[in-house]
Amino acid sequence: MIRSNFHTHTVFCDGKSTAREMVEQAIKLGFTALGFSGHVGGHECLTPYSMSDESHVAYLAEIKSLKEEYADRIKIYCGGELDLFSTADPKDYDFTIGSAHHVKKGENYLSIDESAETERYNVDTFYCGDFDAYCEDYFKAAVECVKRFSPTFIGHIDLPMKFAEINGRTESPRYLEAARDAIAELCKFDIPFEINTGAISRGYRSTPYPSKNLLSMIKSAGGRIMINSDCHHADSLDCAFVEAEELAKKCGVDGHWIITDNGLEFIKFS
Numbered sequence: 001m002i003r004s005n006f007h008t009h010t011v012f013c014d015g016k017s018t019a020r021e022m023v024e025q026a027i028k029l030g031f032t033a034l035g036f037s038g039h040v041g042g043h044e045c046l047t048p049y050s051m052s053d054e055s056h057v058a059y060l061a062e063i064k065s066l067k068e069e070y071a072d073r074i075k076i077y078c079g080g081e082l083d084l085f086s087t088a089d090p091k092d093y094d095f096t097i098g099s100a101h102h103v104k105k106g107e108n109y110l111s112i113d114e115s116a117e118t119e120r121y122n123v124d125t126f127y128c129g130d131f132d133a134y135c136e137d138y139f140k141a142a143v144e145c146v147k148r149f150s151p152t153f154i155g156h157i158d159l160p161m162k163f164a165e166i167n168g169r170t171e172s173p174r175y176l177e178a179a180r181d182a183i184a185e186l187c188k189f190d191i192p193f194e195i196n197t198g199a200i201s202r203g204y205r206s207t208p209y210p211s212k213n214l215l216s217m218i219k220s221a222g223g224r225i226m227i228n229s230d231c232h233h234a235d236s237l238d239c240a241f242v243e244a245e246e247l248a249k250k251c252g253v254d255g256h257w258i259i260t261d262n263g264l265e266f267i268k269f270s
């Protein structure tokens, strides 16, 4: 059973629950660890869902205070979800997530995960409808993000598939080749890839991502995995963890990695 989450958003960025509500829910679920991961934006690429400078200061203070208050009940970690274009100092956090949420096309920053409509518009307008070309640029951005920040783990590596069921996107041979190249490059960093269930709780997907194809690639390339809910509301803190674990097992993965005070630790699935 998965009893931790290291991808948690709160009202400091685009989450719907307070940090305290998340901690209370984590304790109720019997979690041993909870990692907060507020979106850290950038001045180059303005992201409305990211913390403002003021809320960033308040976020760091609040998580520090909760960490102390709940120290005898749960381990709390203060992280940051960094985008390729974030202006962040990874030293501010206990851990970081490297997550590409944009591709830069000319002078335009195209949001990958804003909405299914935005995705269709961006692919049609900037890529003449060529979804594979769009994904090739995304995978390059995902690799660049990890190179830039050396994060603790890699967020939602196949984010362009967030709206696959809505927009009818499938994994073409070209898409899979771009994914394989990115996974091979990212495995050199020896940090976990996350299995993310956030798109299920928000009603975009019926299965966790990455897909079975990509997870099998990660497994073959010797990559590690970590299961997270990319939670935006306390009610979905452990959303689809059972399904994520089953998916991992189907791909030959026998456990996942969590963050501890002593670095990453492997937890075998029961």
Ligand SMILES: [Zn+2]
Pocket (backbone or CB within 6 Å): 081, 099, 101, 155, 156
């Ligand atoms: Zn993200």
Ligand SMILES: [Zn+2]
Pocket (backbone or CB within 6 Å): 007, 009, 081, 230
């Ligand atoms: Zn997130």
